[in-house]
C-alpha cells in the first residue's frame with residue numbers, strides 16, 4: 001500500500017473543525033480519490049482547553065509540533081490573517097511541506113513571497129478555498145491561462161449579499177447588519193465585509209491568477225456598503241434592478257481596473273436573486289466567452305470541500 005499522506009491543521013475553528021470532521025467521516029472516499037490514505041496528524045490552536053466538535057483530533061498550542069513532524073506532508077493553514085500565518089507558511093515550505101490554505105487575506109497580500117517560497121522549496125501552494133469556498137473558481141481561473149480576460153464580476157461576500165437582500169425586504173441597514181452578526185455571517189467587527197476588504201482580497205486573487213502576476217488588493221477601489229438607503233433600493237427597483245455589493249475587474253488594453261461597490265443588477269438575475277452566502281462569479285475572456293459559477297461561498301463544510309480537494313490533488317501529484 002502507498003504510504004499515507006500526513007496532514008497537519010493550523011487552526012481548528014469553523015473551517016478547521018469541518019476539515020477534521022470530513023476527514024474522520026469519509027476516510028475510504030478520501031483514500032480512493034487520493035490514491036492513498038490521508039492521515040490527520042493533529043491540529044494547532046490558540047486555546048488548548050476549548051471544547052470542539054472536530055472528530056476527536058489531537059490538539060497542540062505549538063504549531064511547530066506539526067511543522068517539525070516528519071510524518072506531516074501537507075500543512076493546512078486555517079488560522080486567518082497575516083500574523084502569524086505568513087511566518088507559518090514560510091516555516092512549512094522551509095521544512096519541505098506543501099501548504100493548503102483558505103486564507104484570502106494572506107494569499108492576496110503576500111502573493112509573490114508565498115509563491116517564491118513554494119517555488120524554491122519545490123512544494124505546492126494551493127488556495128482553492130480562499131475564493132468562493134466550494135465553488136471551484138481558482139481552478140477555473142488557472143484553466144483560462146490561454147484566454148485573455150475581459151471582465152470578472154460577481155458576488156464574493158455572503159454577509160453583504162444578505163444585507164442587500166434584507167434592504168430589498170425594507171429592513172434598515174443597521175438592523176440587517178445586526179441580524180447578519182446574530183446569524184454568524186458577519187464578523188464581530190464587520191468592516192472586512194461591509195467596507196469591502198474581504199471581496200477585495202478575493203478579487204485580487206482572481207485577477208492575479210488571470211493575469212499571471214500579482215494584483216495587489218490595495219489596488220481594488222472600495223466603496224463601502226454603509227450608507228445605502230431604502231430610497232436607493234426603491235430607485236433601483238424602478239429600473240428593474242436590485243442593489244448588490246459587486247466585485248468587478250475590467251481588464252483594459254492598458255490597465256486593469258478593479259472595484260468593490262454597491263451596484264445595480266437586473267432583478268431576476270443570479271446576482272439579483274442571491275440572498276446570502278451563495279456566491280456568483282462571471283468570468284469573460286476572449287477564447288472561452290462568458291463562464292458563470294454559482295454556489296456556497298462560505299461555511300465550514302463548503303470550505304472544507306475545497307481544502308480537501310486541494311489536499312487530494314497534492315496526494316495524487318506526489319504518489
Ligand SMILES: NC(=O)c1ccc[n+]([C@@H]2O[C@H](COP(=O)([O-])OP(=O)(O)OC[C@H]3O[C@@H](n4cnc5c(N)ncnc54)[C@H](OP(=O)(O)O)[C@@H]3O)[C@@H](O)[C@H]2O)c1
Pocket residue numbers: 010011012013014015016044045046047048050061063077078079080081084102103104105129130133297298299300303
Ligand atoms: N468561515 C468561513 O466560512 C470561511 C470561508 C472561506 C474561507 N475562510 C477563511 O478560513 C480561515 C479560517 O476561518 P474560520 O472561520 O475557521 O476562523 P475561526 O473560526 O476564527 O478559527 C481560527 C482558528 O485559528 C486558531 N488560531 C488563532 N490564532 C492561532 C495561533 N496563533 N496559533 C494556532 N492557532 C491559532 C483558533 O484557535 P482557537 O480555536 O483556540 O481560538 C481557531 O481554531 C480564514 O482565513 C478565513 O478567511 C473562512
